[in-house]
Structure formats: C-alpha cells, structure tokens
Amino acid sequence: MIDFIVWVLQNFALAPYNLLLAITNPGAWLNWSQPEAVMRFIYYGASVEFFFVVFTTFLVITAVGVFWRREILWGCVRVLETFANAVGRTAAWAGLVMVLIQVMIVFLQRIFRVAEIQLGPLGTAFSMDLSWWAEGLKFQNAIVVCLCVAYTFVQGSHVRVDLFYSTVKFRTKRVIDMFGCLVFMMPAIVLTYMYSWFFMWRHLMTPAVTSTSDLDRMMMQSRIFRWNVETIGFSPNGFNAYFLFKVLIVMFCLLVFIQAVSFFWRSLLEWIEGEESAGKYLDLDKTGDEAEDLEHAIHSGST
Numbered sequence: 149m150i151d152f153i154v155w156v157l158q159n160f161a162l163a164p165y166n167l168l169l170a171i172t173n174p175g176a177w178l179n180w181s182q183p184e185a186v187m188r189f190i191y192y193g194a195s196v197e198f199f200f201v202v203f204t205t206f207l208v209i210t211a212v213g214v215f216w217r218r219e220i221l222w223g224c225v226r227v228l229e230t231f232a233n234a235v236g237r238t239a240a241w242a243g244l245v246m247v248l249i250q251v252m253i254v255f256l257q258r259i260f261r262v263a264e265i266q267l268g269p270l271g272t273a274f275s276m277d278l279s280w281w282a283e284g285l286k287f288q289n290a291i292v293v294c295l296c297v298a299y300t301f302v303q304g305s306h307v308r309v310d311l312f313y314s315t316v317k318f319r320t321k322r323v324i325d326m327f328g329c330l331v332f333m334m335p336a337i338v339l340t341y342m343y344s345w346f347f348m349w350r351h352l353m354t355p356a357v358t359s360t361s362d363l364d365r366m367m368m369q370s371r372i373f374r375w376n377v378e379t380i381g382f383s384p385n386g387f388n389a390y391f392l393f394k395v396l397i398v399m400f401c402l403l404v405f406i407q408a409v410s411f412f413w414r415s416l417l418e419w420i421e422g423e424e425s426a427g428k429y430l431d432l433d434k435t436g437d438e439a440e441d442l443e444h445a446i447h448s449g450s451t
Contacts, residue, residue, distance in 0.1 A: 159196065163204035166197045183373035187366040190357055194345040199338070206409060213413070214420070221413050226429050228410035229302050232403065233431055236299020239291050246288035253282055276385075283387035290393055294400035298407035303433060318426070322419035329412040337408065341401035348394035351378040 170177065170192070177188040192198050213221025256262040257278050266275040300306050313321060342359055350356045354376045355369045381388040418425045 159200040160204055162197070163200045167201045167205075170201075183370040184367060186353070186373060187357075187370040188363070190346075190349050191361070191363050191366050194342045194359065210413065210416070214416070218417060218420070221417055222429060225410050225413050225417070228406055229414075229429075229431065232298035232302050232407055232410070235403065236296040236302075239295035240299075242288045242291040242295075246285050246292075249281055249288070250285060253278055279383055279385050280381075280387050283381065283383070287387065287389070287392060290396050294396040295403065297400060298403040301407050301411070302431075318423045319419050322415045325415035326412055326419070329408045329415070333408040333411075334405065337401050337404045341398065341405065344394070344397040344401055348391075348398050351391045351394050352376070 175185065177185050177192060179185040180189070209221070209224060213224070252265070256265065262278065264275055264277045265281055266273070313324060316324070346357055346359050350358075352375065354374055355372055357366060357369070361369075378391040378394075379388045381390070418428070421428075
C-alpha cells in the first residue's frame with residue numbers, strides 16, 4: 149500500500165515535467181514522417197504519464213477556481229459546454245444527410261434501377277455502388293451517436309433513471325452529480341478510451357500495438373512500422389472505411405470525458421453558490437414553443 153501511494157505521488161510530481169517536456173519537444177511525437185514519433189504518440193496517448201498530466205491539470209484548475217477565483221472555473225465550464233454544443237449541433241446534421249441518402253437510394257434503386265451514384269463536385273469524380281451508400285448509413289448514424297453525446301448531456305436530453313434524485317435537496321443533488329462524475333463517469337470512460345485508443349491504431353498501421361506494450365517494445369516495433377489503413381468492407385462493393393468507426397469511438401470517449409469534467413465543475417460551483425446559480429451560463433436550445441421549452445427544462449433539471 150505504501151509503495152502504491154509513493155508511486156502515485158511520484159507521478160503527480162513528475163506531471164508538470166512531463167507536460168513541459170512534451171510541449172518543448174513537439175517533433176518527438178508529432179513528426180509523423182518518423183516512425184519513432186508515431187510510436188511515441190501512440191504510447192503516450194494512453195499512458196500513465198498522460199493520465200497523471202490530465203488528472204493533475206484537473207486538480208490544479210479545480211483548486212484555483214475554488215480557493216481563488218470562481219470565475220476561472222465558470223469560464224472553463226462555459227468553454228467546454230460551448231465546445232460540446234458546437235460539435236453536437238454540427239454533427240446532428242448527419243441525421244438529415246442520412247435521411248436524404250436513404251430516400252435517394254430508394255428512388256434510384258427501386259424506381260430507376262440505377263446501380264451506382266456518381267458525384268462530381270469541383271471537377272472531381274466520385275462513383276460508388278449503391279450498396280456502398282447503403283452501408284455508409286451506419287457511419288452517419290455513428291456520427292450522431294458518438295459526436296452528439298456530450299451535446300445531449302449539456303442539453304439534459306439524455307435518458308434518466310430517477311429513483312430518489314428528484315426528491316432530495318438542491319445541494320444533495322449536486323453532491324450526487326459530483327459523486328457520479330468521479331466514481332462512475334470518469335473511470336468508465338477512461339478505461340474505454342485506453343482500449344479503444346489501441347484498437348483504433350491496430351486498424352491504421354502495423355505492427356499491432358496493445359495496451360500492455362511498453363515504450364521500449366514499441367520503439368523496437370517502429371523499425372517495421374508502416375501505414376495499413378483498414379479498407380475492407382463486409383461486401384465486395386460495400387462501405388470500405390470502417391476504420392472511421394474506430395476513430396469515432398475514441399472521439400466519443402474524449403467528448404464524454406470532457407463533459408464529465410465540465411459537469412463536475414458545474415455541480416461543484418452550484419453546490420458552493422447555492423440554488424441561485426442553477427443553470428448559470430447554460431446554453432440550451434430553444435424550440436420557440438414556450439410549453440415545450442418548459443417541459444424540456446423540467447426534464448433536464450434546469451428549472
């Protein structure tokens with residue numbers, strides 16, 4: 149137990165050094181013309197060092213916001229929620245694209261008996277079989293699911309299972325929210341990210357890397373490194389960019405983690421400042437229908 153505590157304290161102490169080292173030596177992990185830099189990027193992207201850099205930054209910002217200036221913490225909340233809203237509102241258009249493509253496929257395949265769709269934007273030629281477009285609908289759906297998750301959370305539109313939450317006092321709700329972020333939301337998404345990160349890279353390059361590979365082993369593997377992007381579909385003429393699904397899983401994890409941090413800070417500030425700060429700076433969508441907006445506000449807990 150003592151060894152574990154010492155290990156944790158050492159990593160906390162080394163976190164500023166590791167961050168400074170990464171910032172001052174960007175070529176060591178961003179110069180992807182060198183296989184060694186790619187391997188360093190892969191390793192440190194889900195490493196213990198990176199975890200403690202992020203965790204230490206989170207603790208420092210939290211301490212500064214609580215004990216010095218709360219507006220700093222409110223500013224971080226606003227930036228993170230604005231980012232989540234911007235990504236979600238943009239990605240939501242993939243739902244419309246999905247519907248339009250499905251309608252187009254039905255008309256061209258069932259009525260006009262067309263076998264492929266050809267597009268030529270800006271003088272370029274892009275021709276794909278209808279089965280490619282049909283299977284690609286899963287990708288548009290994945291965009292909505294993965295990139296709108298944090299936006300949905302900000303808007304309070306996610307599914308809730310409320311057993312006793314609505315009956316407790318305001319500050320008790322905020323304690324429950326903070327507990328949920330620290331104990332359930334953050335650990336679950338960190339574990340998911342760790343495995344999805346290496347899962348993604350195994351479909352982008354060779355040799356295969358795993359979460360158990362150390363840096364020395366990956367540096368040795370860099371000698372035989374080559375890009376090998378997965379372009380195999382489930383059917384001969386079907387959608388062949390399934391590596392994008394793995395990228396979306398990583399983006400999903402990052403967005404959920406960012407939202408967990410933002411929601412923890414919001415809950416902490418509302419617990420400190422009291423009920424008058426509920427929904428402070430919250431950018432909610434408006435439908436133009438007052439009754440529907442009120443119903444949404446009640447469901448999201450912002451009123």
